Amino acid sequence: MIRWLIKYVVIFVVLVLIQVLFLNQMQISGYLNPYIYILFVMLLPLSAPRYIVLLSGFLIGLTVDIFSNSLGLHAAATVFIAYIRPFVIRSISDREEEINDYPGLKQNKFSWFLYYSAVMVFFHHFILFYLEIFSFTQFFSTLLRVVLSSLLSVFVIVLSQFLIFRE
Amino acid sequence: MKNYAFVLFLLLEGAALALVFNHNSYQKSKYLNSSNRITGNIYQTYNSVVDYFHLNRINKELSEENAWLRSRVENITGIPVVNDSLVVTLESADSTYSFISAKIINNSVNKPFNYFTLNKGRNNGIKPDQGVVTGKGIVGVVTHVSDSYAVGLSVLNSRWSISAMHKKSGNYGSLIWRGNDYRTADLTEIPLHVDISPGDSIITSGYSSVFPEGVMIGTIQDFSRPDGENYFNISVQLSTDFKALSYVEVIENQDKPEIKELENIIRDDPMAN
Numbered sequence: 001m002i003r004w005l006i007k008y009v010v011i012f013v014v015l016v017l018i019q020v021l022f023l024n025q026m027q028i029s030g031y032l033n034p035y036i037y038i039l040f041v042m043l044l045p046l047s048a049p050r051y052i053v054l055l056s057g058f059l060i061g062l063t064v065d066i067f068s069n070s071l072g073l074h075a076a077a078t079v080f081i082a083y084i085r086p087f088v089i090r091s092i093s094d095r096e097e098e099i100n101d102y103p104g105l106k107q108n109k110f111s112w113f114l115y116y117s118a119v120m121v122f123f124h125h126f127i128l129f130y131l132e133i134f135s136f137t138q139f140f141s142t143l144l145r146v147v148l149s150s151l152l153s154v155f156v157i158v159l160s161q162f163l164i165f166r167e
Numbered sequence: 168m169k170n171y172a173f174v175l176f177l178l179l180e181g182a183a184l185a186l187v188f189n190h191n192s193y194q195k196s197k198y199l200n201s202s203n204r205i206t207g208n209i210y211q212t213y214n215s216v217v218d219y220f221h222l223n224r225i226n227k228e229l230s231e232e233n234a235w236l237r238s239r240v241e242n243i244t245g246i247p248v249v250n251d252s253l254v255v256t257l258e259s260a261d262s263t264y265s266f267i268s269a270k271i272i273n274n275s276v277n278k279p280f281n282y283f284t285l286n287k288g289r290n291n292g293i294k295p296d297q298g299v300v301t302g303k304g305i306v307g308v309v310t311h312v313s314d315s316y317a318v319g320l321s322v323l324n325s326r327w328s329i330s331a332m333h334k335k336s337g338n339y340g341s342l343i344w345r346g347n348d349y350r351t352a353d354l355t356e357i358p359l360h361v362d363i364s365p366g367d368s369i370i371t372s373g374y375s376s377v378f379p380e381g382v383m384i385g386t387i388q389d390f391s392r393p394d395g396e397n398y399f400n401i402s403v404q405l406s407t408d409f410k411a412l413s414y415v416e417v418i419e420n421q422d423k424p425e426i427k428e429l430e431n432i433i434r435d436d437p438m439a440n
Contacts, residue, residue, distance in 0.1 A: 072187035
């Protein structure tokens with residue numbers, strides 16, 4: 001239990017630091033803002049109680065908000081994907097297929113993990129970017145931001161599975 | 168309790184959305200912004216590492232600014248410049264401004280609402296509503312301060328507009344960033360009869376107590392006359408490079424308490440409204 005807790009605290013800190021000190025500083029273009037800290041919510045064990053998943057989503061979202069002066073935005077988007085996580089997992093998994101309790105890349109099929117990250121990232125970015133701009137006047141340019149940023153985020157998330165979060 | 172997850176979801180989502188939509192909660196929040204001690208320290212440490220890679224450029228900019236300031240001082244006589252290595256006071260005829268040197272330790276240009284974090288705070292004399300400038304032009308305004316750090320709204324933030332002036336004609340307008348390109352902003356409210364041309368300088372007007380008059384904002388890049396309107400659509404190329412900000416000066420208007428006091432008298436006066 002303690003080992004499990006320490007492991008997730010470390011992942012939390014590492015993800016927040018990668019997000020705010022590296023990805024948020026890249027400033028490539030307004031269309032490419034990757035957010036990979038949601039990996040924390042994605043990687044919680046499937047057996048984790050739902051209140052843990054929801055609360056940790058809120059906590060990591062709020063932490064990123066504090067760093068980026070966007071009070072509540074990231075928290076709202078992350079709580080939403082924390083809530084839909086079990087439904088996403090159920091809908092993308094075959095019934096006979098055995099899903100590992102730890103939803104990482106190594107433990108599951110590559111295609112499964114790719115779907116999983118794509119769906120979670122897309123919902124998160126969709127809520128985040130539309131809530132941030134809070135208008136539909138720039139509907140298509142915002143949609144383009146959502147799609148392009150999602151592609152980059154999924155790429156970084158999959159890459160991170162090969163590099164750091166292997167076990 | 169089968170539905171406890173849904174109830175908890177509604178509670179947390181509600182709390183997050185309340186924070187998003189209640190703008191006052193951001194304005195009032197003391198700790199939930201990057202001026203707090205923990206985030207400030209993290210950005211400061213990070214910045215002290217990555218700054219080594221920019222030292223060449225920063226040195227060049229500072230020495231250019233030095234040369235420019237020196238040439239101005241040589242040309243102005245009769246105005247005392249007090250330099251105690253930290254605060255430079257320049258007394259002009261209208262107002263007294265003092266400048267506090269600070270460093271930007273976190274900044275963004277690619278969001279619809281961009282903010283920056285400064286490495287100095289209340290203990291160094293930084294207060295909310297002070298203007299932030301570099302030698303090249305304006306940067307933004309301070310909104311939150313903690314003991315050792317401060318957060319401000321960048322010009323690249325559509326939540327505020329800046330009172331700007333067309334230098335050649337002296338006409339006023341307001342400058343607002345539309346959220347697309349960090350190099351350009353829009354200038355509105357310049358009437359059609361004004362003679363403008365690309366390359367004209369746009370400076371701060373001095374109508375607000377945040378910036379002194381005459382701080383560079385940028386130059387006119389392009390303009391059009393929209394049908395049926397009385398004002399130009401002007402796109403301004405910003406003179407500050409927001410992607411490469413490091414050392415900045417925070418401006419304190421020492422007459423501000425007095426100005427505020429007078430403005431409050433008018434606001435509270437039932438006859439004036």
